[in-house]
Structures are given as structure tokens and as C-alpha cells.
Amino acid sequence: MSDNDAIPQPRRQLLISYLAAAAVGTHLLEAALPGLGPWFKPGLANTFTLVAFFRLGWQAAAGVALIRVLVGSIALGTFLSPTFFLSVSGAMGAVLTLGLLSGRSSCTAEPSAQRRVLGGFGVVGVSLLASMAHISCQVLCAWFLIIGHAGIFLALPWFLLGAWATGIINGLLAFLILERLARFTLLGEKR
Amino acid sequence: MSNKENALLWRATTLSDRWLILLSALLIGSLAVYLFRRPAGEEVIVERHNEIVLRLPLSRNQVVKVQGALGEVAVQVQEGRVRLLEYASPRMIGTRSGWISRAGAMVACVPCDILLRVTGENGAQTSTNGLDAISR
Known part of the structure; x- marks a missing residue:
């Protein structure tokens, strides 16, 4: 796995930090959204994880996701609370999925919005799969930590439906960002 | 949905993506039916x-x-x-x-x-x- 060939280190770290900052910002904005209730979040912050994945590889995506969860929870005051563990479990599920999907072939230098991963999935497919993994891990975590009753699985179709819709929408958004990003050659980036 | 949005959905997805979208929707639907259907009581x-x-x-x-x-x-x-x-x-x-x-x-x-x-x-x-x- 050498995504590093495509983009030299300083530039890579810069982009990771930009994406992480954007993800944290979106995470906080989302937490302030009214009316969505505790059961549903669009997960817009994850678009930046996706961008990191398609642009820089899955380790970078893992970095962006973990920074988002850590900094986001500290800013919101939920660090080490049940909410935090739900966040971590979701992010872990999504990142593991990204890792599995990236296989050995994600280190190409082709335009990132058009990149294909294992199984021929593009941005939207990856987003959908990661979103499903995210919510499934969260439901499992909620079952272990909070609810402790198998009845929670009766709500699984609703959770999955939400993840399905937001997964597609976030995938499309990430695609648009990647397209935009591909137009620029930023400092030190080889095309 | 306007043509522009359709075009984005088409442009942004691969063949695998489209199949995935379809199949996962079917899977979620059947899971819902399986979980919510209960036998009539006796x-x-x-x-x-x-x-x-x-x-x-x-x-x-x-x-x-x-x-x-x-x-x-x-x-x-x-x-x-x-x-x-x-x-x-x-x-x-x-x-x-x-x-x-x-x-x-x-x-x-x-x-x-x-x-x-x-x-x-x-x-x-x-x-x-x-x-x-x-x-x-």
C-alpha cells in the first residue's frame, strides 16, 4: 500500500488536516441541527472521510474519521460518554469497510473521483457500504452498552433505511468535492 | 427530479454502485417484512x-x-x-x-x-x- 507515491508527504498531511478540520466543523454543525432527534444524523461529516479515502487511501480516511470523532466529542463534551462510544464504533465499522474495500489496488494515480475499488464500486457504492457498516456497528454497540435488549434489532430496518439514503447522498456530495478537487494541482502534488 | 440531478446520479455511480443501491434496498425491504410480520394469534x-x-x-x-x-x-x-x-x-x-x-x-x-x-x-x-x- 503506497498511496504516498502519488502525493508527497507534506502535501498529504496538509490535505488530511484540511479534511479533518472540515469534518470536525461539519460534525459540530450537525450536532447543532434541530429536529432530527437522537436517532438520526445525516452524517455529512463523513463525506470528508470519503474524500480522504479516494484521494489519499484508507489510512488517511481512518485518520480523518478518528480525528473527527475525538475532536468532535471533546468539543461537544461527550468524550468517553456512551455517545462517544457509539461514534467510535460507527467510525471503526466504516473505516474497516474502507480498508477491506481498498484491497491492494487503491494506490493508483488516476483522477480520484473516477477511482474504482474492489468490486468495481465507485464513491457512491463505497459510501453506501461504509454507511451500512457504520450503523450496524452502532446498533451492535448500543445493544452491548446501552439497551441490552434484543428488541433494538427490530428497529434495524429503519436504521438501515436511513443509512441507505444518507449513504447515497453523502457519496454524491463526496463525488462532487472530489471532482472539484481534481481541477486543482495544489502545491507539491504530482499529476 | 430534474435532468441535472439524474445526470449527477448517473455520472457519479459505477455499474456496481447501481446494483448495490438496488440490491441493498431490496435487502432492507425484505428484512423489514421478515421482522415486522407476525403470525396471527390463536x-x-x-x-x-x-x-x-x-x-x-x-x-x-x-x-x-x-x-x-x-x-x-x-x-x-x-x-x-x-x-x-x-x-x-x-x-x-x-x-x-x-x-x-x-x-x-x-x-x-x-x-x-x-x-x-x-x-x-x-x-x-x-x-x-x-x-x-x-x-x-
């Missing part, structure tokens, strides 16, 4: 103070009076369904819940201390009873 159990006071088959139409904490209540069975009729409790939630018929379904009148629950094949209930949690 028997209604009437409980007072956590003790079974009456069992009635849903196959026979009848109205049976039961003594509750606020006086007599009626349990009406008709065409495979059952409902609780009582007019003494403040909010009549049990009566306003209406007919129930599926295995695992329940109706309760807390002030009258009466609980109706429908059981399915050989008295078995679904594992979760359609409840999020139970506390006593």
Missing part, C-alpha cells in the same frame, strides 16, 4: 396482577366479563380479533387501543390492572414481543 390470555385469569381462543366469537380493579371489564373476541372494553378508567387507553390479533400483541388497562396478550402457535410468543424493554 389465543388471548387475560392477566390480572401478573396472574392468568382467563384464556380464550380467538376462533370463537364471545364477550366475557372479567373483574378488574375498577369493576367489571369486558373482553370481546370477534373474528380472530380481541379488544378490551371498559369505561371506568380515566383515559381508557386499553379500550382506545382497539382490536389486536397478532401473536405478541398486547392491550393493557393499568388502572383496572388488566392485561390482554395474544399468543401464537403452541402458545409461543415472538422473542421480543414487539417491546423495546420490560420493567416491573
Whole structure:
């Protein structure tokens, strides 16, 4: 796995930090959204994880996701609370999925919005799969930590439906960002 | 949906993505059907103070009076369904819940201390009873 060939280190770290900052910002904005209730979040912050994945590889995506969860929870005051563990479990599920999907072939230098991963999935497919993994891990975590009753699985179709819709929408958004990003050659980036 | 949005959906997705979108929707749909479908009930159990006071088959139409904490209540069975009729409790939630018929379904009148629950094949209930949690 050498995504590093495509983009030299300083530039890579810069982009990771930009994406992480954007993800944290979106995470906080989302937490302030009214009316969505505790059961549903669009997960817009994850678009930046996706961008990191398609642009820089899955380790970078893992970095962006973990920074988002850590900094986001500290800013919101939920660090080490049940909410935090739900966040971590979701992010872990999504990142593991990204890792599995990236296989050995994600280190190409082709335009990132058009990149294909294992199984021929593009941005939207990856987003959908990661979103499903995210919510499934969260439901499992909620079952272990909070609810402790198998009845929670009766709500699984609703959770999955939400993840399905937001997964597609976030995938499309990430695609648009990647397209935009591909137009620029930023400092030190080889095309 | 405008043409522009359609174009984005088309441009942004690969063949695998489109199949995934379709198949995952079908999978979620069938999971929902599998989880939410319950067999029709066979028997209604009437409980007072956590003790079974009456069992009635849903196959026979009848109205049976039961003594509750606020006086007599009626349990009406008709065409495979059952409902609780009582007019003494403040909010009549049990009566306003209406007919129930599926295995695992329940109706309760807390002030009258009466609980109706429908059981399915050989008295078995679904594992979760359609409840999020139970506390006593």
C-alpha cells in the first residue's frame, strides 16, 4: 500500500488536516441541527472521510474519521460518554469497510473521483457500504452498552433505511468535492 | 427530479454502485417484512396482577366479563380479533387501543390492572414481543 507515491508527504498531511478540520466543523454543525432527534444524523461529516479515502487511501480516511470523532466529542463534551462510544464504533465499522474495500489496488494515480475499488464500486457504492457498516456497528454497540435488549434489532430496518439514503447522498456530495478537487494541482502534488 | 440531478446520479455511480443501491434496498425491504410480520394469534390470555385469569381462543366469537380493579371489564373476541372494553378508567387507553390479533400483541388497562396478550402457535410468543424493554 503506497498511496504516498502519488502525493508527497507534506502535501498529504496538509490535505488530511484540511479534511479533518472540515469534518470536525461539519460534525459540530450537525450536532447543532434541530429536529432530527437522537436517532438520526445525516452524517455529512463523513463525506470528508470519503474524500480522504479516494484521494489519499484508507489510512488517511481512518485518520480523518478518528480525528473527527475525538475532536468532535471533546468539543461537544461527550468524550468517553456512551455517545462517544457509539461514534467510535460507527467510525471503526466504516473505516474497516474502507480498508477491506481498498484491497491492494487503491494506490493508483488516476483522477480520484473516477477511482474504482474492489468490486468495481465507485464513491457512491463505497459510501453506501461504509454507511451500512457504520450503523450496524452502532446498533451492535448500543445493544452491548446501552439497551441490552434484543428488541433494538427490530428497529434495524429503519436504521438501515436511513443509512441507505444518507449513504447515497453523502457519496454524491463526496463525488462532487472530489471532482472539484481534481481541477486543482495544489502545491507539491504530482499529476 | 430534474435532468441535472439524474445526470449527477448517473455520472457519479459505477455499474456496481447501481446494483448495490438496488440490491441493498431490496435487502432492507425484505428484512423489514421478515421482522415486522407476525403470525396471527390463536389465543388471548387475560392477566390480572401478573396472574392468568382467563384464556380464550380467538376462533370463537364471545364477550366475557372479567373483574378488574375498577369493576367489571369486558373482553370481546370477534373474528380472530380481541379488544378490551371498559369505561371506568380515566383515559381508557386499553379500550382506545382497539382490536389486536397478532401473536405478541398486547392491550393493557393499568388502572383496572388488566392485561390482554395474544399468543401464537403452541402458545409461543415472538422473542421480543414487539417491546423495546420490560420493567416491573
